[in-house]
Amino acid sequence: MADPIITARNVNIFYGAAQAIFDVDLDILPNKVTALIGPSGCGKSTFLRAINRMNDLIPICRIEGDLKIAGQDIYSPSVDVVALRAQVGMVFQKPNPFPKSIFENVAYGLKIHKLTSSKTELQDRVEWSLKSAGLWSEVADRLNQPGNSLSGGQQQRLCIARAIAVEPKVILMDEPCSALDPIATAVVEELIDNLRKDYTIVIVTHSMQQAARISQRTAFFHLGTLVEFGDTKTVFTTPADERTQNYITGRIG
């Protein structure tokens, strides 16, 4: 088995005095889809957002423990948050394209990081990103239209294209399909499966079927603790913990 790209050791996260995550140890393997599941309020989104330090935006949020990506402690003072987030992309629950054109949405990350040296290169990268997100054929002739003129599923794939344009190592997805209909969900799920070849994906989902369909590894969170973590098949077929068993059979959650 390959070395883990993300390692969490004794991670505790607090919102003020309330603790949201208790002593989580977790190894995330490269080029795999890791699903974080669990009932609402179990801390899975909090943990996900700790991986690219989006929790920094919440002033009362505090993290303790050891969270490393590719061997580097991402909470060490020498780490530049901007550099971290450029390499750990994120897709949100609700599609949030910028109020700009489709092209500008994808080009934005490339522009601020100065990843392209010419206009044609920029166009090529935008095209490549949209193709990788499976959106190119649908938007190729209307790149100048606003991003929010697309349908919900298209908007979410636009956000994925935007995230992969800067070629991050890891893509975090916070319930990316919860605002989508089943058909759009199927398209995004297929996309996630394709992206696995080039990226490490961590996805929070409420749908156990989705976790079972798209992930190779599953972590079950309950009340802020990591209850069970292992291969998706194992977790779903022979859960070791009773709480996992109860959750995936629908008795709690």
Place this chain on the structure above:
Amino acid sequence: MIDFTKKAGFNLIRRHRAERRFQWTGRGAIAISLLFLLFMVGSILRDASGVIRQTQIALVVDLSVENIDPADPASASYGGLVKSSLRNMFPDVTDRKDKKRLYNLASPEASFEIARMVKENPELLGTTQTLWVTASDDLDLYIRGKVDVSLPERQRRISDAQIAWVDVLQSSGNIQRIANWMFLTNGDSREPEIAGILSALVGSAYSLAVCFALAFPIGIGAAIYLEEFAPANRLSDLIEVNINNLAAVPSIVFGLLGLSIFLGYMGLPRSSPLVGGMVLALMTLPTMIIAARASLQSVPPSFREGALALGASPVQAVFHHVFPVALPGMLTGAIIGMAQALGETAPLLMIGMVAFIVDIPDSILEPATALPVQIFLWADSPERAFTEKTAAAIIVLLIFLILMNLIAILLRRKLETRF
């Protein structure tokens, strides 16, 4: 048996009645406020209508060489020309007092008007011309029937003799009424018939320009910092509370502040639009900051998060994504703040913009007055004709306020991003 038409149950009769009562109360309230508005605007418009046209009087003026030296036309006594022309029309007036009354039919401005005509048309020199000059305000009021002739002569501004002369002039076609552009092109004057609002308008425009140039960038900068970057602590809370309080401080207090700091301490020129604009900027800053912050708050946090998650720095996230979306709202707030500043009188009185300004100011450093101050000054003048000027100036002020609000609406429509 189910009956959906039955009114008796469920307390329906009372509920419907209460609903109707409330709707009628609302309609009544709107009707009353509309009535007040109509009454106010109507009375102002009625007063202002007198300013639309002005009365002129025809003088036969002898511009011969004896009266005007062609080498130096400016040195001639044009006042004397006006007087002799009036005397020639009514040769039987000999009494000194009566002559003075006769001269009063023409505006004191008439001599300057003739001088201007001669300067602009030198070919008139040496001829005798019939020239139209501005009539006095008393004559104008009489022509428009605003003088109650049934009053005893001593209680009128126009005497029986003057009325007789005017009637003669009118029947001989020597009195005409023309569109009064002077109201828009002249500065203030002691003579109501030639007093205009241009100097006040220009003063207001300069002051507002200074106010906008100062308050908009500072206000928006403060709002962005407070809303997006300031740490949430006691100091930020204190600043926020104080900004909200400042928005409610009477404007005259800002005038006093300007008087002591800008004039007293910094020694900036008194009565100038520069200082006026600075004081107005102080006054509008809180409004602008509050509006800009509200506008920033209304931007969905998802834009900010999306940009940050892509690796944008906080400043990039704000200026690339939050600011453009919030800008129309900020501009609207700014224009509404400016409209408030346009109508402000009290702080300008404090810094001396209440001066009597005839000349149109050329720069923000020259003494000037402002529209609302001009209205205040005219409303204070004893001449009957200034009442009309006051009303007309109010209309001009209202037009500008409506225009500014219109611009605010159009800007918002044009720039607004939908999301």
